[in-house]
Amino acid sequence: MTQFKVITTFGEHLRILRETAGLTLKEVATNNDIDISLLAKIERNERQPTKQWIKKIAKYFKIDETELLNEFLSDQIAYKILDDESDLSILKAAEQKIKYRITNNK
Amino acid sequence: MTQFKVITTFGEHLRILRETAGLTLKEVATNNDIDISLLAKIERNERQPTKQWIKKIAKYFKIDETELLNEFLSDQIAYKILDDESDLSILKAAEQKIKYRITNNK
DNA sequence: TAAATTTGGACAAAATTTGACCAATGACAC
DNA sequence: GTGTCATTGGTCAAATTTTGTCCAAATTTA
Numbered sequence: 001m002t003q004f005k006v007i008t009t010f011g012e013h014l015r016i017l018r019e020t021a022g023l024t025l026k027e028v029a030t031n032n033d034i035d036i037s038l039l040a041k042i043e044r045n046e047r048q049p050t051k052q053w054i055k056k057i058a059k060y061f062k063i064d065e066t067e068l069l070n071e072f073l074s075d076q077i078a079y080k081i082l083d084d085e086s087d088l089s090i091l092k093a094a095e096q097k098i099k100y101r102i103t104n105n106k
Numbered sequence: 107m108t109q110f111k112v113i114t115t116f117g118e119h120l121r122i123l124r125e126t127a128g129l130t131l132k133e134v135a136t137n138n139d140i141d142i143s144l145l146a147k148i149e150r151n152e153r154q155p156t157k158q159w160i161k162k163i164a165k166y167f168k169i170d171e172t173e174l175l176n177e178f179l180s181d182q183i184a185y186k187i188l189d190d191e192s193d194l195s196i197l198k199a200a201e202q203k204i205k206y207r208i209t210n211n212k
Numbered sequence: 213t214a215a216a217t218t219t220g221g222a223c224a225a226a227a228t229t230t231g232a233c234c235a236a237t238g239a240c241a242c
Numbered sequence: 243g244t245g246t247c248a249t250t251g252g253t254c255a256a257a258t259t260t261t262g263t264c265c266a267a268a269t270t271t272a
Contacts, residue, residue: 007206024248038231040249047230073192074199077183081204086179088204091197093180098187098194100113130217144262146218153261 010075011045017061032057116181117151123167124149138163
């Protein structure tokens with residue numbers, strides 16, 4: 001049987017972590033200083049948490065902070081491309097620009 | 107002699123277009139329904155024009171609308187990556203997500 | 213140095229995002 | 243059915259971010 005790494009959104013990932021741990025919104029929310037409803041919205045990608053909070057929740061679920069943060073950030077890029085109705089070539093162009101700006105130090 | 111396509115920002119490109127045409131901020135601004143100072147800021151990437159305005163200015167300089175729009179959009183992605191201090195792998199991750207969401211229709 | 217051009221600060225207005233509250237809905241046990 | 247716990251989703255004020263305008267300062271050009 002082949003294993004698939006399912007591509008999820010940041011919010012869905014949080015939800016999976018929570019459900020896998022068998023926890024309710026209330027439990028996770030109160031332990032992470034956030035309103036229940038706000039956590040629910042974050043899990044549905046209707047609100048964007050702060051980076052600080054992402055680090056906190058990563059610790060809470062004992063997963064890598066940077067990885068979770070990257071998942072959040074790549075999600076944001078993906079959403080932006082999709083709702084600008086840009087095509088994927090935009091990403092290549094952006095990559096060129098980033099490389100250029102890094103090597104020519106801004 | 108080799109030709110280089112210099113990678114510029116959206117704003118710099120606008121400025122180059124204007125200067126190549128030998129026009130002042132005032133001339134371009136008044137012909138495109140925008141404040142002089144605002145145009146200056148756009149050229150310095152301190153303000154983001156609307157997509158509508160980008161189409162208008164593309165027509166004005168007789169260049170391809172979509173291409174200029176893409177230049178603007180890729181700039182935005184590049185800026186975002188740079189000031190989040192993300193690394194380039196974010197782009198690959200974002201690409202995966204976009205492809206996934208497109209094929210699984212959202 | 214005068215005029216034209218460009219820069220950049222200040223700031224109110226507009227737009228967007230957030231966080232909190234709470235009623236409605238759903239799910240499950242009794 | 244009723245009650246309880248969990249989740250959803252709407253509303254809305256507050257906070258934050260972005261925009262556009264005005265204008266004075268700085269720079270360039272003639």
